[in-house]
Amino acid sequence: MLPCRDPPADRRMSRVEGLKADSPHFTLEGKPFRILGGSIHYFRVPRAYWEDRLLKLKACGLNTLTTYVPWNLHEPQRGVFKFDEELDVDAYLSLAAKLGLWVILRPGPYICAEWDLGGLPSWLLRDPHMRLRSTYRGFTEAVDSFFNELIKKVLPHQYSRGGPIIAVQVENEYGAYATDQQYMPFIKEALLSRGVAELLLSSDGSDGLKFGGVEGVLETVNFQKLKMDDINYLDKKQPQRPKMVMEYWSGWFDLWGDLHQVYTAENIRAVVAEILNLDMSINLYMFHGGTNFGFMNGASAVDLPTPKAMITSYDYDAPLSEAGDYTTKYHLLRNLFSLYHTQPPPDLPPQHQRADYTPLVAQEHLSLWDSLSFTDEPLRSEGPVNMENLPVNNGNGQSYGYTLYETAIGNGGGTLNAMNHVRDRALVFVDRQFVGVLDYETQELSVPEGKGDRTLSLLVENWGRVNYGKTLDDQRKGLIGDIEFNKLVLRDFVIHSLSMEPAFVNSFQASGCWAPMSEQPSACPGFFLASLHVNGSPKDTFIKLSGWGKGVVFINGKNLGRYWSIGPQLTLYLPGPWLRSGINQLLVFEEQKTDHNIEFTSSPDYGKTEHVK
Structure with a gap:
């Protein structure tokens, strides 16, 4: 049984040889090493909960954190960069190191992730000739500019410099796209030339595995159901090198108007056990999905006559739920991963309390x-x-x-x-x-x-x-x-x-332009204002808008995301850290219909379920 060594408690240890892929098993400091990873995206989780989620990842028996980097959030305007609050990737990587987790960084520039435009900023599309994910000059110049800012922030977190990053991924699932043979070499060189010194990986699903690789980069595979043809391909393409499932899909995403996708815990445990029996490394995608706050959800056009949008929740039916709850999957996998450690996993961190706040009625309206x-x-x-x-x-x-x-x-x-x-x-x-x-x-x-x-x-x-x-x-x-x-x-x-940016929302939220609901009882589209009073320490909750149609919810100026009565999602996650003790301003933009009632529940409702096929 291949061991799964944990990061040492003393991060000041001498770093001589980072993660290597020169033999059938990964090695770290020259000793056999198995990656047991899980994906948690910092930008989908309130910063106040980063530590909670990472501790729960570690308590499941995982030793490695993987995360994407969303270019569209970090560079919302060309040349204007944001690396603060939920986007403080430096703090996130430092926290992983503090908690004793290794990191595989997936910086894109394209990430997919069921995220708007796969994480690419929309201002790229102002160019009528733009060719995304290619060596088109307008795209490569933008990538170079972004990487100049991003990579200098992550370099100090590399293993060779005493940090937690043991590997970096080159782009993402390019084999299914594969429009430009020079593109993957360009991204690889963009990383190397800026000082990335750790092991480089690529990842592709079955549909692109044979087309997404690049010389000198270890290929890994993504799937939900084990396909030995893919494993045999990796064996043949990369003989005597480690095999890894970079994305083992622990659940699936949901689309508006469809059913909630679930994948049974027993099936997952069986496949993960088989992967481990094959002496492979694994990363659970997702370990904890979080939420597509704001307008960040993507859309799917694969095998559909027209595109369908992703829902706001990114619960993903993952081992750790949208609100950070343990699930049956979590406990089964924790028991399984414990077999691959010489020490028992850490104790489970406590669950956060949730609240059923008193229902509200919108009191004021602005058309x-x-x-x-x-x-x-x-x-x-x-x-x-x-x-x-x-x-x-x-x-x-x-x-x-x-x-x-x-x-x-x-x-x-x-x-x-x-x-x-x-x-x-x-x-x-x-x-x-x-x-x-x-x-x-x-x-x-x-x-x-x-x-x-x-x-x-x-x-x-x-x-x-x-x-x-x-x-x-x-x-x-x-x-x-x-x-x-x-x-x-x-x-x-x-x-x-x-665009519903905070400056716009806050400008009229504090204005005197609101009309009492009695004067405009059913005027839509419009904004509806209510006040939520919280006694004591705020707690997580879920908002339920049963009598409303379609729109967006803001709490204290933060965009929680979209709701839509067609489902499957019927509740919106409201993190406790985004509330304050006392009065909270809850604003709803509704497109077509409302009964003005706003309810709260301690449990999410993701609608009727359908098993992933």
Whole structure:
């Protein structure tokens, strides 16, 4: 049985030989070493809970933490970098070292991760000729700029410098994309030239395993069900070298309108046991999924007629739940991994308490139309302009949220045709009266007759960019082309950017523009304000909006993410650290319907389940 050595308590030990892959087993300091890893993404977990989640990973018998790096969050504007709060990767790596965990860093630049555009920043798409994940100059220059900032922050955390990073991944699952033979060598050199000195890995699923490798980089495989053909391929391609499952999928992601995907604990234990019996190393993806807070969820277009958006929760049916709870999977795997250690695993950290807060009723309301006075000056344009090319965000375009397109139409009725140019979903209004929805499935709407010139408004939502596959270059959002009314192309648009950034939300949240609910009992779309009073220390909870339709929830200015009555997800995770003792401002943006009631529950509801096939 191959041992699984834990990191030494004394990190000041002499570092002579890092992780090597020159024999059938990994070695660390020249001694056999097996990676037992688990994925936890710092950007999907409140910073206050990082330590809790990592301690629970270690208590499961794992010795290695793996994490992606989301370029789109770290560089929200070209040349403007964020490495603070939940994005403080330096602090995250330091915490892993403090807790005695090794780290495999997966810096991208593309990460997939069921994350908007696979982690690539949307401002790249302002270039009409952009070719993502290629050696197109516009892309490589942007990657170089980002890596200049990122890599200098992670270099001190390398094993050779006394830190926890024992390996670094070169891009991610490029074999399934494989459009440019020079791309993977470019990423490899981008890492090496900036001082990355630890073992380099690549990872691919079965569909891309034969096309994603690069010379001098150890290939690893991703799967949920063990396929010996893949293992035999690795044996043949890399004889006498270690074999590793970089992503053993412990569950699966969910899409709006589908069922909640689950994968049984017993099946997982059986496959993991077989992997370990083969003397392979393993990383659980995910060990703890966390949450797609804000507008960060991706979308899936694989084997679907039209894209479908990921839900806000990234629970993933993982061993550690969205809120950090132990599951049956966790306990089964902990018992299994304990067989591969000479010492018993650490004691289980205690569970966090949760609260069923008293239900609330929204007391005040601000219509979407009234909120426009708090937005930047609108763009006046002859034709529609997609979100990414709007002159906002210091010339970086609009990345997320909603965009409102308005133009004049005459008094006659007729047919509005989207021309397949709505990305992804538009609420349509005439003189602020709701007419219908345009999306991938509905391309035409009937518009009733009226009096005089009327205003046509389309509130277009970017519900998440595709994160995987060969359509990444086509993920521009908003209205991406002309639309027609009675077969005539509409012109002369006024375009409002509604990215729902904290500055916008906070600007009117504290204003005196709110109307009592009694005066506007059912006006949608709009913002609805309620106050949550917390006595004592705040606790985790889940928000339930049973009588609402579709929208976004903010707590004290933080965007918790989207809700949608079609499910499967019927609750939103509200972390206790994002609440404060006393009054908390809870703001809901609702698109179409509400009964004004806001409930809280201590248990999540992810909807009806379906077993992963």
